[in-house]
Amino acid sequence: GNSVTQMEGPVTLSEEAFLTINCTYTATGYPSLFWYVQYPGEGLQLLLKATKADDKGSNKGFEATYRKETTSFHLEKGSVQVSDSAVYFCALTLSITGNQFYFGTGTSLTVIP
Amino acid sequence: DSGVTQTPKHLITATGQRVTLRCSPRSGDLSVYWYQQSLDQGLQFLIQYYNGEERAKGNILERFSAQQFPDLHSELNLSSLELGDSALYFCASSADRSNSPLHFGNGTRLTVT
Numbered sequence: 293g294n295s296v297t298q299m300e301g302p303v304t305l306s307e308e309a310f311l312t313i314n315c316t317y318t319a320t321g322y323p324s325l326f327w328y329v330q331y332p333g334e335g336l337q338l339l340l341k342a343t344k345a346d347d348k349g350s351n352k353g354f355e356a357t358y359r360k361e362t363t364s365f366h367l368e369k370g371s372v373q374v375s376d377s378a379v380y381f382c383a384l385t386l387s388i389t390g391n392q393f394y395f396g397t398g399t400s401l402t403v404i405p
Numbered sequence: 406d407s408g409v410t411q412t413p414k415h416l417i418t419a420t421g422q423r424v425t426l427r428c429s430p431r432s433g434d435l436s437v438y439w440y441q442q443s444l445d446q447g448l449q450f451l452i453q454y455y456n457g458e459e460r461a462k463g464n465i466l467e468r469f470s471a472q473q474f475p476d477l478h479s480e481l482n483l484s485s486l487e488l489g490d491s492a493l494y495f496c497a498s499s500a501d502r503s504n505s506p507l508h509f510g511n512g513t514r515l516t517v518t
Contacts, residue, residue, distance in 0.1 A: 324503065324504045328507075335407065335497075338508070390460050393450070395448045
């Protein structure tokens with residue numbers, strides 16, 4: 293089946309630390325991959341996406357590379373800020389499933405000054 | 406602003422009651438998705454509509470139903486409410502092309518007392 297596995301949280305980092313949130317996937321076909329971010333009290337917002345192998349998505353200092361050989365799409369940021377505190381969701385979609393989306397369980401990040 | 410509008414923002418009701426949640430998708434998006442987010446179960450896919458037709462069903466209870474109208478807005482009906490139905494309910498829309506992301510509304514927070 294199709295699924296996404298994210299690293300367990302919560303994650304707590306000091307400001308300016310390096311962030312990695314692991315995401316691996318299982319898919320029957322060639323998925324598009326996404327990272328979403330949810331700030332407290334808000335809906336999920338698209339952070340970045342990649343649509344084929346070796347694509348790198350980037351936005352707001354965050355990056356993730358679509359690795360087909362390891363079926364991974366890890367989220368990274370070189371220097372986190374307090375304002376990055378949020379819940380991060382990895383997701384995939386497949387056109388052969390009618391564009392259904394499969395979400396990971398979310399990883400909560402808290403950045404302390 | 407994602408362009409997806411959900412009403413109401415908050416809803417407080419008693420067990421056994423029925424409520425209707427409303428969603429207006431982004432302009433031009435034909436696909437609407439409903440999700441339930443609770444603290445202990447993460448983001449659960451409920452149902453997807455495409456241009457008025459049901460396309461996919463997830464973990465949607467028989468007490469819940471949805472529809473998408475000709476103007477593409479959607480409603481989620483929850484009946485015989487139980488305490489465990491208290492959650493955030495999100496609507497999302499997409500252009501439904503193979504790489505199209507989901508765009509989420511800010512959700513309706515339902516509290517069943």
